[in-house]
Amino acid sequence: MTRTEEDAHPAVISHPAHPQHKLQRAVVDAKFKCDGCMQLGKGRSYRCEPCDYDIHTRCAPTEWSLKHHLLKNCKLDFRLNPPGPGCWCDACGDECLGFLYSNRDRNVDLHPRCAFLPQQVVIDGVPFELHTKKESALTCFRCQQKGARRNTYWSYRSRDNGEHRYVHVGCLIDGTCGKEESVPTPTELVNNPGKGAWYKSIWKFTKIVAKLSFYLITFDAMGIFTMAGDVVDCFM
DSSP states (O other), rough: SSOOOSSSOOSSSOOSSSTTSOEEEEEEEEEEEEETTTOOOEEEEEEEEEEEEEEEGGGGOOOSEEOOSSSOOOEEEEEOOOSSOOOTTTTTOBBBBSSSSETTTTTTTHHHHHHHSSSEEEEETTEEEEEEOOOTOOOOTTTTOOOOOGGGOOOOEETTTTTTEEEHHHHHOOEEEETOOOOOOOETTTSSSSTHHHHHHHHHHHHHHHHHHHHHHTTTTHHHHHOOOOOHTTTT
């Protein structure tokens, strides 16, 4: 199965979680709580108007099992209910309260949303790759919490100009910084050609200006000289 959500969805479907009525394809402008996975959603959905029942389109899969490219030899089955209380998504670290993809033999559970995470995203113009490796010593640049519980779940990682950057999948999804809500960083899929390139240029130029200002203030002639090439490259 392709690792992105389907581009086309049937107008009317039947779903085993709501057998009493068919579900109609809809577009919801406001945020809603999915009655399947129990997570928030917005945009495309399936709805039963008489029952006020809504689910994400990804919670109505056309195939009931999938293989994730980061989980070798691990088939994930779509399930309507978690195996029991205390079932946590291996990607974001949040509890699975409804629909999920699961492999009981490997003890792997994923929210439907997290089963379709892009392999690569761009944050502030920098490409980040999805990783399943758990690193307890790393600090997420979004929540800034050392030894965070989310360190034991999936993350996006990057190496920008030799500097390692790391963000929890959960923090990227919910847009939180500590306990306060923050404005989500502009994030786009890298496989949209050209999209997001201007973020990267601005980010690079900002870092050059900051370094150059420091060298000017400290009268560091050698530092100013070494920055000349970077300034030229920025405008090439």
